[in-house]
Amino acid sequence: MINLDKHIKPSRDYYLALGLEGSANKLGIGIIKHPKGELTATNRAEVLSNVRDTYISPPGEGFLPRDTARHHRNWVVRVLKDALAVAGLVGRDLDCICFTQGPGMGAPLQAVVIAARTIAQLWDVPLVGVNHCVGHIEMGREITGAQNPVVLYVSGGNTQVIAYSKNHYRIFGETLDIAIGNCLDRFARTLKIPNDPFPGYNIEQMAKRGKNFVELPYTVKGMDLSMSGILAFIDSLAGDMFAGNKNKLLVAADGSSVTPEDLCFSLQECLYAMLVEITERAMAHVQLQQVLIVGGVGSNERLQQMMAQMVQDRNGSVFATDERFCIDNGIMIAHAGLLAYRMGQTNELWDTVCSQKFRTDEVYVNWRDD
Amino acid sequence: MASHIIAQAQAYLPNIPLTMVSQGAEALVFTTTTHPCLPVSEQTDTTYIIKYRPSKPYRHPKLDAQITKHRTISEAKIMHKLGQLGIRVPRLVAVDAPKGIIWMHFVGKLLANGEMSSLKNWLWYLERVSAPGSATDAGTARILTQVGREIGRLHMHDIVHGDLTTSNILLEQPHTDMNDTDWEPVLIDYGLGSYSGLPEDKAVDLYVLERALLSTHPVFSEKYNAWVLEGYALGHAEVGGKLGGKKCTETLRRLDEVRMRGRKRSLLG
Structure with missing residues (x-):
């Protein structure tokens, strides 16, 4: 004690x-x-x-x-x-x-x-x-009451999966290059969408209107991940889209052309699937049942929803805070x-x-x- | 425990009795004694592992199908290849890639505390339950050197594992006369594995393991890691002789670079 x-x-x-x-x-x-x-x-x-x-x-x-x-x-x-x-x-x-x-x-x-x-x-x-x-x-622990969770810390400058052990918060997985929020912010800049209230929020709203999934690179490396390649890939797709260049990836399965909303949707689906996967890996590795999402990107509802689906299959529980404490x-x-x-x-x-x-x-x- | 996933697996594998062993991050592991191809009259009581990658509800269906298929195929391919090269791996029996199912021979056994004999459980057992000092004695050193040696041999054949953690290293006792402290490591779970001759990829492999040791076994991680690297050099020398030694130095030099590259590293020391 x-x-x-x-x-x-x-x-x-x-x-x-x-x-x-x-x-x-x-x-x-x-x-x-x-x-x-x-x-x-x-x-x-x-x-x-x-x-x-x-x-x-x-x-x-x-x-x-x-x-x-x-x-x-x-x-x-x-x-x-x-x-x-x-x-x-x-x-x-x-x-x-x-x-x-x-x-x-x-x-x-x-x-x-x-x-x-x-x-x-x-x-x-x-x-x-x-x-x-x-x-x-x-x-996050104080607000949600989570005792000993696996922590997914996602923000503009950090992407880490953390668990507590012997008086330190140990980093189990993290990004090898850029942070997730950075990746979203920079894509928002490419699309020239407003930074108010914050770029991730606007991407989330656009993604809700997206329907076609464009396949992007999926780069999980053990419990780590890498996002700079995905950003470069989707940036060049967006470049082609705005310039009107031909690109077969920009034609959806039903023959319609891919919109910026579709790109936002695909980017979110791909990045968040990677985050949820490394969190699941860490949960299985250290045998914990609770997940706590903190950091600015943690206020994203789609991420919280995906995490809840993952945790449900493991009989665990997910804790997240709202924007007052996430950001x-x-x-x-x-x-x-x-x-x-x-x-x-x-x-x-x-x-x-x-x-x-x-x-x-x-x-x-x-x-x-x- | 995730009963609808088990029901799904059972639906894919009708009439095959399944016993659930563990729920990993991306797959469920079952044991069974039924061989998928042999007629009923020739079935033996050998135990097989069925590894099932369920579809993940949180992933977009298109992404999910692609990932499941790709990982199952690459795991099966690499396991088969390694088996041919004479590296210790579970022997492959059958694959169904779109459904994400792999059958293989059983490896490992149960530890004294009832846990599966993964390197992680075994080290935790030594650190927490067993007599003090046993986590760093010569027996542990030998096993971690063996682990390094296996990784070295893997890398000499230009195959990288992609997800080296202490959960993905099983310990087994291939000979019946081996006693309780005598184990041989087997690397499993090649779902993120790939073919690569680049020192960079191999160094990242080692770095992932180093970090896993640090976060999972913080007290003795430095010692453990030193033993692994010692064995790593041995593995290279065994397979490739002088050329192996050269490749090993190249990778280890790269490992230093990868370590320096980690995010927000303290600039001191």
Whole structure:
């Protein structure tokens, strides 16, 4: 049994943590409250505020690090004030300030950590650095109540299949080149569809209208997968489609020509089938029955549906969260950071350097002992 | 346990008694004593494995049919080829590719704790149940070296496995006089296998196994992996002599590159 209450403030029976997240194009700040003692189904963490602002780039373009960092710098004070106002707190009430230490895009990470350092010194509150992926996993577990799931973490920058073993979240399978969200975003750019609210959502809506399945490469490598080849393949198909070039793959079985909707449909079917397959492989390999889907792409209904079908045949259960917690947010950083804080982790100023390369399995998960 | 899948398998295989052994990620494994081709009078009580790849409800039917057929055929082909080359594999009996069914001879046995004798179960058994230290003793070293040797021989024939994990390596005792700690490894499940002479593909094969060891057996993974690589070189030397040694160095050099390429690797060390 782990004692999580060694560092509680003497006059209190709860903890408050603020989390700042800005590893990609979302700037999120959230405040979470943990009651004293172990978190259970009856003794749950409480979300006091969860504010987010997203930098949206024009159609056909991705978000550049420089512009994204500028967005974060411009908005961080407003979002922070908002988060405090919604929670009805002042800065000095907090136990700790948690920030994303990586992985992510360098410039946006830097922009947000500077804000975190500033308020930590202003209010004299300790800092806690958090691994972004661990933030997603812990938040997913807390919200859904999944005990020991196989985690599929799918977002714009990450595609990993993770399971817990001996105080680390071990990576069983991951992408060998680009992440799934990146693949979808880049295809959305090829099709010039809007980035608002996010490209994956718009692809999902188009895919619902697609009917013809175009065969794409299927590249599962053990428990790993590769997606850059699929992207290049479908990009060239789309190129042929727009240029009106002849291509027999662009003629459907009933003789009609393939539409952008059909391409979105085929891309989703192919990529998600690969994701579900590697998740199933990991489940069979480590003999677990629960699946938890986290990360931005995890809010896709088709992926959740396919996962549910797979899990049903294995008599397991699938857990997913909605867009408030799936898509990057400050709450998850606050939650994971507070868990680390309750185990005694705080980062001195010199130790708050961010890194673009911070692997999930590097984090020592001392708040779990199973 | 997924009864409609079992019913489907039974419908494809009428009048054949099936006993379910395990549900893997993409296939169900049954045992039976019926040979598919022999007349009733010549049936023996040999045990056969039937591996059935059910159609996956989550996949688009077109994609599903293509994947099932392709994997079943390539698994059967590679198993047959390896059998001819004298590498230890389950012997192939029959294939029905569109339905995703393969018959083969039975390998492996049950461990002391009732689990199937896959390398994973055996290592877990040593790490958790057995006497301390037995997970890293000379017997374990010998078996992991053997595993490496088998992979080396596979690669010398320009065949890559594609899905090397500790679940896909079975341990068997081909001779009846072998005792409890004496096992010979057999590589199974060639569904993702392919023919390739490229050092890149072979290195990825080794890398997949290395990662599987790290994630499944985190405590001793470094030792295990070193033994596997030791055996890998042996396997090359055995099949190809001097040329084998050269190929082995080439692949291992490539393995270093593949390791460096992994995503979000720490830049230190």
